[in-house]
Amino acid sequence: MTNTMTAAASDARRVGQLWEAVSAGDERAATDVLFDALGDGMPAEKVLLDLIAPVQRTVGEEWAANRMSVTQEHAATAINDRAIAALSHQWSAHVPSGRGRMTVACTDGEWHGLPARLLAEVCKLRGWTVDYLGVQVPTHHLIAHIHQTGPDVVALSCSIATRLPTAHAAITAVQATGTPVLVGGAAFGAHGQYARRLGADAWAPDARSAADRLDREILPRPAAAHQPIDDLPHLSDQEYTMVTRTRTELVRATMGTLGERFPAMRDYTPAQRAHTAEDLAHIVDFLAAALYIDDPQLFTDFLGWTAGILTARHVPAHSLIPALDILGEELRDFPRSLHLIQRATNHLTGTGPVTATDRTTA
Known part of the structure:
Protein backbone atom coordinates (compact mmCIF):
# COMPACT_ATOMS: atom_id res chain seq x y z
CA MET A 1 0.00 0.00 0.00
CA THR A 2 2.78 2.41 0.92
CA ASN A 3 4.65 1.60 -2.30
CA THR A 4 1.49 2.23 -4.33
CA MET A 5 0.94 5.59 -2.63
CA THR A 6 4.57 6.54 -3.18
CA ALA A 7 4.37 5.63 -6.86
CA ALA A 8 1.15 7.63 -7.28
CA ALA A 9 2.74 10.64 -5.59
CA SER A 10 5.77 10.31 -7.85
CA ASP A 11 3.56 10.16 -10.95
CA ALA A 12 1.60 13.20 -9.82
CA ARG A 13 4.82 15.12 -9.23
CA ARG A 14 6.06 14.30 -12.72
CA VAL A 15 2.73 15.26 -14.27
CA GLY A 16 3.00 18.60 -12.48
CA GLN A 17 6.54 19.12 -13.72
CA LEU A 18 5.59 18.25 -17.28
CA TRP A 19 2.61 20.60 -17.15
CA GLU A 20 4.79 23.44 -15.90
CA ALA A 21 7.25 22.83 -18.72
CA VAL A 22 4.78 22.61 -21.61
CA SER A 23 2.65 25.50 -20.36
CA ALA A 24 5.80 27.63 -20.22
CA GLY A 25 6.84 26.50 -23.69
CA ASP A 26 10.03 24.91 -22.34
CA GLU A 27 10.66 21.93 -24.59
CA ARG A 28 14.00 21.01 -23.02
CA ALA A 29 12.52 20.87 -19.53
CA ALA A 30 9.57 18.80 -20.77
CA THR A 31 11.86 16.29 -22.46
CA ASP A 32 14.04 16.10 -19.36
CA VAL A 33 11.02 15.17 -17.22
CA LEU A 34 10.12 12.33 -19.56
CA PHE A 35 13.61 10.94 -20.00
CA ASP A 36 14.21 11.14 -16.26
CA ALA A 37 11.06 9.06 -15.75
CA LEU A 38 12.36 6.46 -18.21
CA GLY A 39 15.73 6.49 -16.49
CA ASP A 40 14.07 5.85 -13.14
CA GLY A 41 12.43 2.72 -14.50
CA MET A 42 9.00 3.97 -15.54
CA PRO A 43 7.78 1.81 -18.46
CA ALA A 44 7.62 3.62 -21.78
CA GLU A 45 3.89 2.98 -22.14
CA LYS A 46 3.26 4.50 -18.74
CA VAL A 47 5.26 7.60 -19.73
CA LEU A 48 2.99 8.01 -22.74
CA LEU A 49 -0.34 7.32 -21.08
CA ASP A 50 0.14 8.46 -17.48
CA LEU A 51 2.33 11.51 -18.03
CA ILE A 52 1.87 12.92 -21.52
CA ALA A 53 -1.82 12.04 -21.99
CA PRO A 54 -3.12 13.69 -18.77
CA VAL A 55 -1.02 16.80 -19.41
CA GLN A 56 -2.48 17.07 -22.91
CA ARG A 57 -5.99 16.81 -21.45
CA THR A 58 -5.13 19.67 -19.13
CA VAL A 59 -3.97 21.72 -22.09
CA GLY A 60 -7.42 21.36 -23.66
CA GLU A 61 -9.20 22.13 -20.41
CA GLU A 62 -7.12 25.26 -19.82
CA TRP A 63 -7.86 26.51 -23.34
CA ALA A 64 -11.59 25.92 -22.83
CA ALA A 65 -11.47 27.84 -19.54
CA ASN A 66 -9.75 30.76 -21.33
CA ARG A 67 -6.63 30.39 -19.19
CA MET A 68 -4.52 29.44 -22.19
CA SER A 69 -4.50 31.13 -25.59
CA VAL A 70 -4.78 29.27 -28.88
CA THR A 71 -1.10 30.00 -29.51
CA GLN A 72 -0.10 28.61 -26.12
CA GLU A 73 -2.28 25.54 -26.69
CA HIS A 74 -0.66 24.89 -30.05
CA ALA A 75 2.83 25.37 -28.61
CA ALA A 76 2.16 23.01 -25.71
CA THR A 77 0.72 20.36 -28.03
CA ALA A 78 3.71 20.67 -30.35
CA ILE A 79 6.11 20.15 -27.43
CA ASN A 80 4.25 16.99 -26.41
CA ASP A 81 4.30 15.73 -29.98
CA ARG A 82 8.04 16.31 -30.38
CA ALA A 83 8.69 14.71 -27.01
CA ILE A 84 6.84 11.59 -28.18
CA ALA A 85 9.03 11.53 -31.30
CA ALA A 86 12.19 11.76 -29.19
CA LEU A 87 11.00 8.99 -26.87
CA SER A 88 10.03 6.78 -29.81
CA HIS A 89 13.50 7.13 -31.28
CA GLN A 90 14.97 6.16 -27.92
CA TRP A 91 13.07 2.89 -27.55
CA SER A 92 12.47 1.94 -31.21
CA ALA A 93 15.41 -0.50 -31.33
CA HIS A 94 14.18 -2.40 -28.26
CA VAL A 95 10.49 -3.04 -28.96
CA PRO A 96 9.18 -6.51 -29.90
CA SER A 97 7.60 -7.28 -33.26
CA GLY A 98 5.36 -9.83 -34.88
CA ARG A 99 1.89 -8.89 -33.62
CA GLY A 100 0.64 -7.82 -37.04
CA ARG A 101 0.39 -4.64 -39.07
CA MET A 102 -1.93 -1.73 -38.45
CA THR A 103 -2.58 1.69 -39.91
CA VAL A 104 -3.38 4.61 -37.62
CA ALA A 105 -4.77 7.83 -39.06
CA CYS A 106 -6.91 10.87 -38.32
CA THR A 107 -9.95 11.29 -40.53
CA ASP A 108 -10.00 13.96 -43.21
CA GLY A 109 -10.49 17.35 -41.56
CA GLU A 110 -9.24 16.16 -38.16
CA TRP A 111 -6.26 18.21 -36.96
CA HIS A 112 -5.94 16.83 -33.42
CA GLY A 113 -3.30 14.20 -33.96
CA LEU A 114 -1.90 13.53 -30.50
CA PRO A 115 -4.44 10.87 -29.42
CA ALA A 116 -3.79 8.89 -32.59
CA ARG A 117 -0.05 9.34 -32.14
CA LEU A 118 -0.27 7.96 -28.61
CA LEU A 119 -2.16 4.90 -29.88
CA ALA A 120 0.42 4.33 -32.59
CA GLU A 121 3.31 4.43 -30.12
CA VAL A 122 1.56 2.19 -27.58
CA CYS A 123 0.83 -0.40 -30.24
CA LYS A 124 4.45 -0.26 -31.42
CA LEU A 125 5.53 -0.99 -27.86
CA ARG A 126 3.19 -3.99 -27.82
CA GLY A 127 4.73 -5.49 -30.95
CA TRP A 128 2.67 -4.10 -33.81
CA THR A 129 4.16 -2.80 -37.04
CA VAL A 130 2.42 0.57 -37.23
CA ASP A 131 1.98 2.95 -40.15
CA TYR A 132 1.04 6.28 -38.56
CA LEU A 133 -0.31 8.53 -41.32
CA GLY A 134 -0.89 11.64 -39.20
CA VAL A 135 -3.66 14.24 -39.30
CA GLN A 136 -6.22 15.07 -41.96
CA VAL A 137 -5.81 12.00 -44.14
CA PRO A 138 -8.03 12.11 -47.26
CA THR A 139 -10.02 8.89 -47.54
CA HIS A 140 -8.81 8.05 -51.04
CA HIS A 141 -5.18 8.30 -49.88
CA LEU A 142 -5.98 6.09 -46.90
CA ILE A 143 -7.51 3.46 -49.19
CA ALA A 144 -4.50 3.59 -51.53
CA HIS A 145 -2.22 2.99 -48.54
CA ILE A 146 -4.31 0.02 -47.41
CA HIS A 147 -4.06 -1.57 -50.85
CA GLN A 148 -0.28 -1.07 -50.78
CA THR A 149 0.38 -2.38 -47.27
CA GLY A 150 -2.47 -4.78 -46.40
CA PRO A 151 -2.89 -3.97 -42.67
CA ASP A 152 -4.72 -6.31 -40.32
CA VAL A 153 -6.66 -3.41 -38.81
CA VAL A 154 -7.14 0.31 -39.35
CA ALA A 155 -7.52 2.67 -36.38
CA LEU A 156 -9.25 5.98 -37.11
CA SER A 157 -9.29 8.98 -34.77
CA CYS A 158 -11.88 11.77 -34.82
CA SER A 159 -12.35 14.29 -32.02
CA ILE A 160 -14.90 16.74 -33.42
CA ALA A 161 -18.44 15.60 -34.16
CA THR A 162 -18.77 17.79 -37.24
CA ARG A 163 -16.37 15.35 -38.92
CA LEU A 164 -18.58 12.32 -38.28
CA PRO A 165 -19.97 12.24 -41.85
CA THR A 166 -16.41 12.18 -43.18
CA ALA A 167 -15.47 9.53 -40.61
CA HIS A 168 -18.46 7.45 -41.70
CA ALA A 169 -17.33 7.61 -45.34
CA ALA A 170 -13.84 6.53 -44.28
CA ILE A 171 -15.17 3.63 -42.19
CA THR A 172 -17.29 2.24 -45.01
CA ALA A 173 -14.49 2.72 -47.57
CA VAL A 174 -11.96 0.90 -45.40
CA GLN A 175 -14.41 -1.93 -44.72
CA ALA A 176 -14.93 -2.27 -48.47
CA THR A 177 -11.28 -3.34 -48.68
CA GLY A 178 -12.02 -6.16 -46.25
CA THR A 179 -10.18 -4.46 -43.39
CA PRO A 180 -11.75 -4.05 -39.92
CA VAL A 181 -11.94 -0.56 -38.42
CA LEU A 182 -11.37 0.43 -34.80
CA VAL A 183 -12.33 4.03 -34.01
CA GLY A 184 -11.73 6.39 -31.12
CA GLY A 185 -11.98 10.03 -30.17
CA ALA A 186 -14.52 12.34 -28.58
CA ALA A 187 -16.54 12.64 -31.79
CA PHE A 188 -17.83 9.09 -31.39
CA GLY A 189 -19.54 9.85 -28.08
CA ALA A 190 -18.62 9.24 -24.47
CA HIS A 191 -19.70 5.61 -24.71
CA GLY A 192 -18.97 4.98 -28.38
CA GLN A 193 -22.63 5.28 -29.34
CA TYR A 194 -21.88 7.00 -32.63
CA ALA A 195 -19.21 4.44 -33.51
CA ARG A 196 -21.85 1.73 -33.39
CA ARG A 197 -24.30 3.85 -35.37
CA LEU A 198 -21.72 4.39 -38.10
CA GLY A 199 -20.99 0.68 -38.34
CA ALA A 200 -17.42 0.64 -36.99
CA ASP A 201 -16.12 -2.81 -36.10
CA ALA A 202 -14.82 -1.68 -32.70
CA TRP A 203 -14.52 1.41 -30.50
CA ALA A 204 -12.26 2.33 -27.60
CA PRO A 205 -12.32 5.40 -25.34
CA ASP A 206 -8.54 5.84 -25.17
CA ALA A 207 -5.21 4.47 -26.37
CA ARG A 208 -4.78 1.99 -23.52
CA SER A 209 -8.27 0.56 -24.00
CA ALA A 210 -7.74 0.32 -27.77
CA ALA A 211 -4.43 -1.53 -27.37
CA ASP A 212 -5.96 -3.81 -24.72
CA ARG A 213 -8.84 -4.69 -27.03
CA LEU A 214 -6.44 -5.56 -29.84
CA ASP A 215 -4.54 -7.74 -27.35
CA ARG A 216 -7.71 -9.63 -26.42
CA GLU A 217 -9.21 -10.27 -29.82
CA ILE A 218 -8.60 -10.33 -33.54
CA LEU A 219 -11.19 -8.13 -35.21
CA PRO A 220 -13.01 -10.09 -37.91
CA ARG A 221 -12.84 -8.85 -41.46
CA PRO A 222 -16.07 -7.15 -42.61
CA ALA A 223 -18.46 -9.54 -44.30
CA ALA A 224 -19.62 -7.24 -47.11
CA ALA A 225 -19.32 -3.69 -48.37
CA HIS A 226 -22.18 -1.29 -47.75
CA GLN A 227 -23.12 2.37 -48.20
CA PRO A 228 -23.48 5.03 -45.45
CA ILE A 229 -27.23 5.25 -45.97
CA ASP A 230 -27.50 1.55 -45.09
CA ASP A 231 -26.44 2.52 -41.55
CA LEU A 232 -28.47 5.76 -41.44
CA PRO A 233 -31.71 5.39 -43.43
CA HIS A 234 -33.07 8.68 -42.04
Missing part, protein backbone atom coordinates in the same frame (compact mmCIF):
# COMPACT_ATOMS: atom_id res chain seq x y z
CA LEU A 235 -30.69 10.51 -44.40
CA SER A 236 -33.24 9.88 -47.13
CA ASP A 237 -35.21 12.92 -45.92
CA GLN A 238 -32.40 15.14 -47.30
CA GLU A 239 -32.39 17.53 -44.30
CA TYR A 240 -28.71 16.94 -43.65
CA THR A 241 -27.90 17.54 -47.30
CA MET A 242 -29.95 20.74 -47.50
CA VAL A 243 -28.53 22.22 -44.29
CA THR A 244 -24.95 21.56 -45.36
CA ARG A 245 -25.62 22.86 -48.86
CA THR A 246 -27.10 26.16 -47.56
CA ARG A 247 -24.62 26.63 -44.69
CA THR A 248 -23.25 29.96 -45.95
CA GLU A 249 -26.71 31.40 -46.59
CA LEU A 250 -27.93 30.28 -43.15
CA VAL A 251 -25.03 32.00 -41.39
CA ARG A 252 -25.47 35.16 -43.46
CA ALA A 253 -29.21 35.33 -42.85
CA THR A 254 -28.83 34.73 -39.11
CA MET A 255 -26.14 37.39 -38.83
CA GLY A 256 -28.32 39.84 -40.75
CA THR A 257 -31.22 39.53 -38.30
CA LEU A 258 -29.28 38.97 -35.08
CA GLY A 259 -28.45 42.67 -34.68
CA GLU A 260 -32.17 43.43 -34.43
CA ARG A 261 -32.86 40.66 -31.89
CA PHE A 262 -29.68 41.19 -29.84
CA PRO A 263 -29.11 44.98 -29.64
CA ALA A 264 -25.70 44.67 -27.93
CA MET A 265 -24.37 43.33 -31.21
CA ARG A 266 -24.75 46.73 -32.84
CA ASP A 267 -21.77 47.94 -30.85
CA TYR A 268 -19.56 44.97 -31.76
CA THR A 269 -16.20 45.66 -33.32
CA PRO A 270 -15.42 44.06 -36.70
CA ALA A 271 -13.40 41.43 -34.87
CA GLN A 272 -16.30 40.63 -32.54
CA ARG A 273 -18.67 40.35 -35.51
CA ALA A 274 -16.24 38.00 -37.21
CA HIS A 275 -16.10 35.82 -34.08
CA THR A 276 -19.91 35.80 -33.94
CA ALA A 277 -20.13 34.66 -37.56
CA GLU A 278 -17.59 31.94 -36.79
CA ASP A 279 -19.66 30.78 -33.80
CA LEU A 280 -22.79 30.68 -35.96
CA ALA A 281 -20.98 28.60 -38.56
CA HIS A 282 -20.01 26.12 -35.84
CA ILE A 283 -23.64 25.98 -34.68
CA VAL A 284 -24.83 25.16 -38.20
CA ASP A 285 -22.07 22.56 -38.58
CA PHE A 286 -23.08 20.82 -35.34
CA LEU A 287 -26.74 21.00 -36.31
CA ALA A 288 -25.81 19.21 -39.54
CA ALA A 289 -23.82 16.59 -37.63
CA ALA A 290 -26.78 15.95 -35.31
CA LEU A 291 -29.04 15.59 -38.35
CA TYR A 292 -26.60 13.12 -39.86
CA ILE A 293 -26.46 11.00 -36.71
CA ASP A 294 -30.10 11.70 -35.84
CA ASP A 295 -29.26 12.42 -32.21
CA PRO A 296 -30.62 15.60 -30.57
CA GLN A 297 -28.24 15.20 -27.63
CA LEU A 298 -25.22 15.86 -29.84
CA PHE A 299 -26.52 19.34 -30.71
CA THR A 300 -27.75 20.06 -27.19
CA ASP A 301 -24.41 19.10 -25.67
CA PHE A 302 -22.55 21.31 -28.14
CA LEU A 303 -24.74 24.32 -27.31
CA GLY A 304 -24.18 23.72 -23.59
CA TRP A 305 -20.42 23.53 -24.18
CA THR A 306 -20.55 26.68 -26.32
CA ALA A 307 -22.42 28.54 -23.59
CA GLY A 308 -19.64 27.64 -21.16
CA ILE A 309 -16.94 28.78 -23.60
CA LEU A 310 -18.72 32.10 -24.20
CA THR A 311 -19.10 32.68 -20.48
CA ALA A 312 -15.40 32.01 -19.92
CA ARG A 313 -14.65 34.61 -22.58
CA HIS A 314 -17.02 37.17 -21.01
CA VAL A 315 -19.59 36.92 -23.81
CA PRO A 316 -23.23 36.62 -22.65
CA ALA A 317 -24.36 33.06 -23.27
CA HIS A 318 -27.97 34.21 -23.63
CA SER A 319 -26.99 35.63 -27.03
CA LEU A 320 -27.34 32.06 -28.28
CA ILE A 321 -31.12 32.10 -27.82
CA PRO A 322 -32.00 34.74 -30.47
CA ALA A 323 -29.50 33.13 -32.82
CA LEU A 324 -31.26 29.77 -32.43
CA ASP A 325 -34.66 31.44 -32.87
CA ILE A 326 -33.56 33.00 -36.16
CA LEU A 327 -32.01 29.76 -37.34
CA GLY A 328 -35.28 27.99 -36.60
CA GLU A 329 -37.17 30.54 -38.67
CA GLU A 330 -34.82 29.96 -41.57
CA LEU A 331 -35.34 26.21 -41.28
CA ARG A 332 -39.09 26.30 -40.67
CA ASP A 333 -39.73 23.67 -43.36
CA PHE A 334 -37.31 21.15 -41.81
CA PRO A 335 -39.04 19.24 -38.97
CA ARG A 336 -35.98 17.36 -37.67
CA SER A 337 -33.94 20.57 -37.62
CA LEU A 338 -36.66 22.42 -35.71
CA HIS A 339 -36.83 19.60 -33.19
CA LEU A 340 -33.08 19.79 -32.57
CA ILE A 341 -33.15 23.58 -32.23
CA GLN A 342 -36.12 23.49 -29.84
CA ARG A 343 -34.48 20.92 -27.60
CA ALA A 344 -31.25 22.90 -27.46
CA THR A 345 -33.17 26.11 -26.69
CA ASN A 346 -35.11 24.41 -23.90
CA HIS A 347 -31.85 23.16 -22.43
CA LEU A 348 -30.22 26.60 -22.49
CA THR A 349 -33.28 28.34 -21.02
CA GLY A 350 -33.92 25.62 -18.44
CA THR A 351 -37.45 25.01 -19.65
CA GLY A 352 -37.07 21.24 -19.66
CA PRO A 353 -36.84 18.51 -22.27
CA VAL A 354 -38.83 18.42 -25.46
CA THR A 355 -42.10 16.54 -25.13
CA ALA A 356 -44.05 14.56 -27.69
CA THR A 357 -46.24 17.64 -28.20
CA ASP A 358 -43.20 19.80 -28.92
CA ARG A 359 -42.01 17.24 -31.43
CA THR A 360 -45.40 17.19 -33.19
CA THR A 361 -45.59 20.96 -33.27
CA ALA A 362 -42.12 21.18 -34.75
